[in-house]
Amino acid sequence: MTLESHLGDSEATRVDEAERARVFGGAKAIEFVDVHKAFGKKVVLDGVNLTVNEGEVLVLIGPSGSGKSTLLRCIARLLPIDSGQILVGGQVIQDGAAGWRRRMEITKSSGTLRKEVGMVFQQFNLFPHKTARENVAMGLRLVRQSSRDEANTNAVELLTRMGLGEQLDQYPGQLSGGQQQRVAIARALALRPHVMLFDEVTSALDPELVGEVLNVMRELAQSGMTMLVVTHEMGFARDVADRVIMMDGGLIVEEGSPENLLTRPVHARTQQFLNRVVDR
Amino acid sequence: MNILATASYHWDWGAVFNRDVAKLGFIGLKYCLLVVGLSFVIGSALGLVIAGLRLTHKPPFAQIAYIYTDFFRTTPVLVQLIWVFYVLPVLFGWTLSPVTSGVIALSMNAAAFFAEVFRGGIEAVPQGQWDASKVLGYRRRSTITRIILPQGMRNALPATANIFISLLKDSSLLSVIAVPELTYQVQTQAAVTFRPLELYTALAVAYFLLTYPLSLTSSWLERRFRIR
Numbered sequence: 001m002t003l004e005s006h007l008g009d010s011e012a013t014r015v016d017e018a019e020r021a022r023v024f025g026g027a028k029a030i031e032f033v034d035v036h037k038a039f040g041k042k043v044v045l046d047g048v049n050l051t052v053n054e055g056e057v058l059v060l061i062g063p064s065g066s067g068k069s070t071l072l073r074c075i076a077r078l079l080p081i082d083s084g085q086i087l088v089g090g091q092v093i094q095d096g097a098a099g100w101r102r103r104m105e106i107t108k109s110s111g112t113l114r115k116e117v118g119m120v121f122q123q124f125n126l127f128p129h130k131t132a133r134e135n136v137a138m139g140l141r142l143v144r145q146s147s148r149d150e151a152n153t154n155a156v157e158l159l160t161r162m163g164l165g166e167q168l169d170q171y172p173g174q175l176s177g178g179q180q181q182r183v184a185i186a187r188a189l190a191l192r193p194h195v196m197l198f199d200e201v202t203s204a205l206d207p208e209l210v211g212e213v214l215n216v217m218r219e220l221a222q223s224g225m226t227m228l229v230v231t232h233e234m235g236f237a238r239d240v241a242d243r244v245i246m247m248d249g250g251l252i253v254e255e256g257s258p259e260n261l262l263t264r265p266v267h268a269r270t271q272q273f274l275n276r277v278v279d280r
Numbered sequence: 281m282n283i284l285a286t287a288s289y290h291w292d293w294g295a296v297f298n299r300d301v302a303k304l305g306f307i308g309l310k311y312c313l314l315v316v317g318l319s320f321v322i323g324s325a326l327g328l329v330i331a332g333l334r335l336t337h338k339p340p341f342a343q344i345a346y347i348y349t350d351f352f353r354t355t356p357v358l359v360q361l362i363w364v365f366y367v368l369p370v371l372f373g374w375t376l377s378p379v380t381s382g383v384i385a386l387s388m389n390a391a392a393f394f395a396e397v398f399r400g401g402i403e404a405v406p407q408g409q410w411d412a413s414k415v416l417g418y419r420r421r422s423t424i425t426r427i428i429l430p431q432g433m434r435n436a437l438p439a440t441a442n443i444f445i446s447l448l449k450d451s452s453l454l455s456v457i458a459v460p461e462l463t464y465q466v467q468t469q470a471a472v473t474f475r476p477l478e479l480y481t482a483l484a485v486a487y488f489l490l491t492y493p494l495s496l497t498s499s500w501l502e503r504r505f506r507i508r
Binding site (some may be wrong): 077078118123127128191 | 406408409411412414415416417418419422426427430431434
């Protein structure tokens with residue numbers, strides 16, 4: 001079974017339209033309203049406004065330190081924002097202006113929504129003391145309250161469709177980088193999120209392993225998943241993205257279709273950046 | 281004259297290898313292991329709590345943990361032991377048996393070292409593990425018990441074997457407050473038989489035989505529980 005074959009029509013990864021309608025109620029998948037974020041004096045997000053539609057695949061590019069990863073981490077609520085608002089499925093999940101009481105409310109009310117956002121990291125962040133199967137099944141048990149058997153069956157199915165049927169009971173340290181990253185994607189998908197965030201997921205991989213991970217992501221995009229992808233893989237951006245966003249200095253400096261932005265960039269910073277990336 | 285006398289010392293190993301010493305040695309070993317075992321269990325539990333306090337990074341809790349570890353690491357075990365045995369009863373008006381005092385002192389001392397070892401092990405767990413757990417929606421409690429602690433404890437495991445070795449050696453100090461452990465037995469026997477050289481040599485060998493397997497265990501643990 002090849003990687004390309006089954007992911008798209010897999011029961012485990014297909015986006016359930018009815019479920020999405022229930023959760024998001026037709027709202028935008030993600031909205032940023034004038035979001036500011038600084039680490040001390042260093043400004044990383046300097047007034048970001050952004051709307052991501054359901055089912056859209058958005059690729060974020062830009063030099064390191066431009067705020068791409070921070071943007072993703074704010075959606076995942078790994079980082080608090082200083083001002084502005086972030087909405088997921090029409091619901092406020094971060095409000096920079098809120099006092100601590102309101103923040104508590106937001107945290108409480110968006111508790112379920114956290115499960116709607118999955119994230120994959122550059123460094124995989126798999127649980128090293130758990131096998132591939134346990135890594136995937138654990139979330140189902142702890143977060144979705146699945147039974148042990150149910151979680152196990154789901155995990156096996158998902159991993160098998162990721163081409164990891166042989167590696168079910170191996171520990172992350174026994175797997176290649178590409179395999180680890182596919183386990184990490186399976187772990188996030190197991191919770192059936194409606195939005196997936198990918199933070200430079202191929203940057204830590206040996207070049208020959210990049211393809212297998214990108215293929216999985218391609219299939220996922222075709223299945224209708226809403227995706228925000230931070231990457232330096234311009235080929236992937238060209239093929240898969242619905243829209244490409246160029247960030248620099250904490251701002252979105254340019255956005256557009258991959259053809260336009262990657263081949264006919266308007267902004268000088270984008271031109272510079274693309275030249276440098278291509279030169280590599 | 282003295283040197284000659286020493287050189288011509290007549291070793292009498294019969295003072296060690298006899299039924300009396302075997303019997304006393306057995307009792308001593310029993311008390312030694314009892315005290316060390318209890319102190320290890322109580323000390324590690326207390327140490328985990330203190331490490332937890334320290335890791336809250338919140339003012340009153342972290343400070344308490346700080347003061348605790350610093351106090352017990354900067355004062356001699358012997359002094360702590362004597363203090364628990366002689367001063368605590370006066371302060372609180374209770375009577376403590378030598379064994380109880382010994383266990384309290386050794387536990388509290390070991391807890392300080394356990395706390396540092398656990399804290400180091402837990403802090404060595406990468407931030408990414410917290411991030412991944414958070415994004416997956418795990419509760420803080422599940423994250424700590426299922427993700428962070430198992431890894432942190434594995435990191436700390438080899439060092440806990442060293443604490444066990446220290447406890448075994450420190451238990452000899454309990455002879456000062458008449459806990460009938462190994463060293464105490466040897467002391468009394470030496471006073472009776474006037475054969476301290478043989479008896480203390482045997483005692484040193486006994487401690488070596490007790491601790492050496494542990495130090496081997498420590499390096500075995502290090503290999504066995506290295507996270508793959």
